[in-house]
Amino acid sequence: MDSTPSRSRVRRSLTPLAAGACAIALAGGCTGRGPAPAAAPAQQAAVSRAAGDLEDRYRSVIRDVLPSVVQIGAGDGLGSGIVYDDKGHIVTNAHVVGSEKTFDVSVATGEKVLKASLVSSYPEQDLAVVKLDDVPDGLRAAEFGDTDEVEVGQIVLAMGSPLGLSSSVTQGIVSAVGRTVSESSSGGGTGATLADMVQTSAAINPGNSGGALVNLDSEVIGIPTLAATDPQLGDSAAPGIGFAIPVSMVRTVADQIIESGKVTDSGRAALDITGRTVVDDDYRPAGVAIVSARKGGAAEEAGLRSGDIITRIGGTRVTTITSLSEALADDEPGQKVTVTYTRQGASKTAGVTLGEI
Structure with missing residues (x-):
């Protein structure tokens, strides 16, 4: 169900480390005069402890968060969602819910399938909220983090139901922040242009959409939404390039939908x-x-009219509808x-006071 932005492909060659090949060890470098000395027992013990501590943190995060990640059946499609509060609200992607109004929700504990109904969908940001018809005892809401504290290099886990494999977990890092990407409008996508996305190397596959991107403090920092594809290979997935909607936008949209029924x-x-x-x-x-141009809207108020061809917003060139959306993505109403x-x-110019979607 995932729609994916196009990305150019960089070809990489991986060569296996054969027997007798030279490897860099913690205790020394690699020379042509023989094998590097073995690490001292104390160093080996320290490495083992560090690895064990990291593994324990992974397990702790999975225990904390996975019960709050659900699988959503929407018509013939499957996606993921996150329990947002103890009242049964679940936040997910708009392209997961599609045009459906009712859903089958499976929780991580493997209990019976629960029924849910759509509260509202907001395709412009590819987010939606559904609500369980009956809230089971012990339903656990996820803890949401702070977008301002997300940094490149952070270890993250992606949790969801890729390819229908519920309660799956993949691992990676935050590769970049502040990305602006555009979804395809084909294949069930919303066609939205999404700003401030979190890029991650954690594997994002069809079915992960709407799930959780989580830091090692057991906090949700984003909702996995897109996986980059390579159009030169028939839109095959580009491994290690996925994008998640930042938690700040998730909260903004979800809180408004829950309070008002819409954004x-x-x-x-x-x-x-x-x-x-x-x-x-x-x-x-x-x-x-x-x-x-909408009557009384930003463009009309600035003197723009039907038939005008927009070529730039500020210093950014505009060639397509998508590039226009991307040029406006970092701007604010007013x-x-x-x-x-x-x-x-x-060629003409006009000063436009921007409106709001």
């Missing part, structure tokens, strides 16, 4: 237009034509930006 304040900037990608004489994407556009072949 009332998206925090996402908009031009208040509908548009379409246009191409140049060589059939290359060349901008976004305004099909309509912020003023310079929009460059063409009208009847002439």
Whole structure:
């Protein structure tokens, strides 16, 4: 059910370490004069203790968090979700719930399948909340962390139901933060442009969507949503490149849906237009034509109108609808930006005070 952004592929060659090959040991380097000296017993013991301590932390995190990660059956598809509170609210991806209104939810303990109903879906941020019809005793809500404390290099675990294998756990690190990625609108995706995503090397596969990306303090720091693909290989998955919606956005959307039944304040900037990608004489994407501008909206108030072709937002070039969304992803409602556009072949600029999605 996962929709995936396109990414270029870097080819890597891995060579097995054959017998007699030179390896770097903790106790010494590698030379051509013979084997490196064995590590001292005290060093070996320290390494063993460190490995054992890390393994114990993994086990502790899994015990703490996995009971809060569920499998969601939505029509013919499967995804994952996280128990958000003790009232039976579960947060997941909008593309997991799709157009369905009722769901089958399986908890990690393997008890009977529970029924749930949609509270609201917010495709613009690919998030949704469903609620269990009957809340079982002992339902455990996950603990959510702080986006500001997420750092590159942190060890993380991804928990969910990849390929329908419930209660699965994969391990990796935070590879990058602040990524802006766009989902495909095909294959069940929402077509959303998502900002401030957490990139991770933990394996993200179909069915992981809506699950939990967790730090070693047993805190959810994101919801795995996308796995990068390689279009040159028929959109095969690119190993080690996955993306999770940051916990700050998860909380913002989920809290509004639970309180109001919908998102009332998206925090996402908009031009208040509908548009379409246009191409140049060589059939290359060349901008976004305004099909309509909402009356009283940001674009209309700035003097933009139907037929204008947007080519830049500030210093960022705009060639497609996706690039327009990405150019606006880091801006805020109420912020003023310079929009460059063409009208009847002439290039113009306008100062636009951005609206809100």
